[in-house]
Amino acid sequence: METNGGGGGSAADVSRILSELETLKTAKSDIECRISALEAQLRDSTITTTKNIEDKNDTVSNGSCPLISAVHSNINHDLTPDSVYRYSRHLLLPSFGVQGQSNLLKSSILVIGAGGLGSPALLYLAACGVGRLGIVDHDVVELNNMHRQIIHTEAYIGQPKVKSAAATCRSINSTIQIVEYQEALRTSNALEILSQYDIVVDATDNAPSRYMISDCCVVLGKPLVSGAALGLEGQLTVYNYNGGPCYRCLFPTPPPTSACQRCSDSGVLGVVPGIIGCLQALEAIKIAGAVGEPLSGRMLLFDALSARIRIVKIRGRSSQCEVCGENSAFTQQQFKNFDYEKFTQAPLSTLPVKLNLLPADSRISSKEYKEKIDNGEAHVLVDVRPAHHFKIVSLPNSINIPLASLEVRLPEISEALKEEDNSGSGASLYVVCRRGNDSQRAVQCLQKMGFDSARDIIGGLESWGHDVDPNFPTY
Amino acid sequence: MQLTLEFGGGLELLCESVKIHKVNVDPPNGAEKFIMKDLLSWVHTNLIKERPEMFMKGDSVRPGVLVLVNDCDWELSGQLDTTLEDKDVVVFISTLHGG
Numbered sequence: 001m002e003t004n005g006g007g008g009g010s011a012a013d014v015s016r017i018l019s020e021l022e023t024l025k026t027a028k029s030d031i032e033c034r035i036s037a038l039e040a041q042l043r044d045s046t047i048t049t050t051k052n053i054e055d056k057n058d059t060v061s062n063g064s065c066p067l068i069s070a071v072h073s074n075i076n077h078d079l080t081p082d083s084v085y086r087y088s089r090h091l092l093l094p095s096f097g098v099q100g101q102s103n104l105l106k107s108s109i110l111v112i113g114a115g116g117l118g119s120p121a122l123l124y125l126a127a128c129g130v131g132r133l134g135i136v137d138h139d140v141v142e143l144n145n146m147h148r149q150i151i152h153t154e155a156y157i158g159q160p161k162v163k164s165a166a167a168t169c170r171s172i173n174s175t176i177q178i179v180e181y182q183e184a185l186r187t188s189n190a191l192e193i194l195s196q197y198d199i200v201v202d203a204t205d206n207a208p209s210r211y212m213i214s215d216c217c218v219v220l221g222k223p224l225v226s227g228a229a230l231g232l233e234g235q236l237t238v239y240n241y242n243g244g245p246c247y248r249c250l251f252p253t254p255p256p257t258s259a260c261q262r263c264s265d266s267g268v269l270g271v272v273p274g275i276i277g278c279l280q281a282l283e284a285i286k287i288a289g290a291v292g293e294p295l296s297g298r299m300l301l302f303d304a305l306s307a308r309i310r311i312v313k314i315r316g317r318s319s320q321c322e323v324c325g326e327n328s329a330f331t332q333q334q335f336k337n338f339d340y341e342k343f344t345q346a347p348l349s350t351l352p353v354k355l356n357l358l359p360a361d362s363r364i365s366s367k368e369y370k371e372k373i374d375n376g377e378a379h380v381l382v383d384v385r386p387a388h389h390f391k392i393v394s395l396p397n398s399i400n401i402p403l404a405s406l407e408v409r410l411p412e413i414s415e416a417l418k419e420e421d422n423s424g425s426g427a428s429l430y431v432v433c434r435r436g437n438d439s440q441r442a443v444q445c446l447q448k449m450g451f452d453s454a455r456d457i458i459g460g461l462e463s464w465g466h467d468v469d470p471n472f473p474t475y
Numbered sequence: 476m477q478l479t480l481e482f483g484g485g486l487e488l489l490c491e492s493v494k495i496h497k498v499n500v501d502p503p504n505g506a507e508k509f510i511m512k513d514l515l516s517w518v519h520t521n522l523i524k525e526r527p528e529m530f531m532k533g534d535s536v537r538p539g540v541l542v543l544v545n546d547c548d549w550e551l552s553g554q555l556d557t558t559l560e561d562k563d564v565v566v567f568i569s570t571l572h573g574g
Contacts, residue, residue: 113574115574116573116574117574118574203574204574205572205573205574206572207572210572227574228570228571228572228573228574229571229573229574230484230485230571230572230573231485233483233484233571234571235484235568235570235571250541250570251538251539251570252538253538253539254538254539255537255538255539255540255569255570256528256529256537256538256539258529259485259529259537259539259569260539260572261485261572261573262572262573263573263574266485266573268573273573273574276574299541301483301566301568303483303494306494310546310566311546312543312546312547312548312566313546313547313548313551314541314548314550315548315550315551404525
């Protein structure tokens with residue numbers, strides 16, 4: 001500061017001034033951004049209020065961005081000057097243009113699920129200027145979501161996904177309306193929520209939700225943009241659009257529960273739902289903007305590993321469909337009373353199932369198992385998870401025999417038991433898996449094959465990490 | 476005749492994780508043509524190595540499996556009665572629910 005008045009100025013001065021200029025310019029541009037966002041917000045909120053307030057508003061925003069610009073220029077649409085600037089790259093598209101953007105701004109889209117599919121879908125739908133964007137999700141953000149659910153940031157771990165997703169959407173586009181539904185979608189609230197939107201995006205992760213959402217869209221007459229992803233594959237189509245098929249036309253009978261794998265069991269490469277979610281946003285934008293040919297009556301199949309996208313022709317609306325068919329009388333009331341969990345034999349929430357197949361004396365807790373190790377009990381621990389799970393983490397001295405190959409590898413267990421049996425009084429046999437379901441199936445099989453003393457560790461490695469060793473990695 | 480069979484959506488796990496199979500099949504004894512029904516039983520016998528109930532139910536595919544003949548839903552070509560020709564591509568894909 002001492003050299004402030006000096007005429008010549010040293011190199012240090014120049015660098016200080018440059019840096020201060022830089023800081024001020026950044027602050028100025030931040031403030032300008034904020035001003036323009038607030039002006040836009042103010043304008044949007046005054047459109048619906050009384051003339052009285054509108055007059056007042058005129059004086060308030062009598063600044064760089066005049067409200068009634070139509071006086072000075074010839075504008076035949078309802079886009080505000082800020083909207084023209086924000087969406088200019090859309091307006092420049094001959095096949096989208098002012099009409100497409102204007103349609104988009106007037107539309108409302110509901111995204112069900114703010115996870116792997118919903119994240120990118122919501123980001124693009126918020127950015128592109130959908131007038132009203134609804135988000136439904138009952139879950140909270142977890143660390144193991146972050147690799148694919150890119151709308152959430154670490155700061156929101158433990159907080160509701162809806163809150164996190166809405167905050168990100170607002171930070172991208174403060175001029176649109178975001179509606180939060182921090183609840184699970186059920187037959188009791190689905191009609192009420194879906195009826196308020198023009199287009200529905202199914203970004204859920206389970207079979208009963210998919211049937212429920214499709215049926216609800218049929219009774220309400222809403223187009224449904226449906227996407228799914230698992231592992232390294234994705235699928236996409238538009239249901240109930242312009243006389244096209246609904247989900248039930250394609251899948252009248254639910255698949256067996258064993259065919260409904262979940263990302264938390266089978267894994268998923270983060271970018272795969274990202275791609276499908278982006279395509280869902282695209283289809284929703286096409287329908288809302290009334291441009292192009294929506295993917296109805298066709299299905300997109302994406303195989304990430306071989307880099308193949310295949311678009312196939314699927315059947316049209318089935319006249320025999322129990323929900324949308326000619327003779328169907330599926331009403332809103334029937335929808336409300338329909339038990340989707342019973343229909344699909346699967347829960348609407350994605351909580352892992354907890355089986356209870358064994359009597360209490362065939363099971364021990366992870367804490368009890370720890371005591372047996374500490375007491376030096378002679379035993380064999382068989383881990384029945386698939387080999388690629390075993391590679392992630394395993395308990396010391398456990399041997400990996402995946403459940404699928406258990407029966408053919410029984411001799412290995414007999415051998416191990418013999419080796420462990422130092423005292424001659426026999427070694428115990430314990431079985432562990434990830435959560436304690438497959439270990440019970442394995443014990444049932446082992447007991448049938450003559451390993452009477454086989455017992456499983458209740459709750460598997462998850463309970464070991466929870467109750468015994470908090471540093472044990474969970475996945 | 477030669478057919479290309481593709482399995483996806485997890486069905487490839489039933490045939491040793493191989494997604495694409497180039498196979499040679501012939502109409503059953505005395506028959507003039509080879510139809511989808513013949514193909515399903517051929518696949519069941521020759522390609523499915525485990526859990527056949529995850530592929531078939533009765534004499535058709537299990538619920539939740541889409542069958543595509545030359546990129547077209549078999550529902551549009553006559554399902555089990557669809558006649559197959561040399562070089563046809565048949566895709567079996569299990570519907571996904573994850574997200």
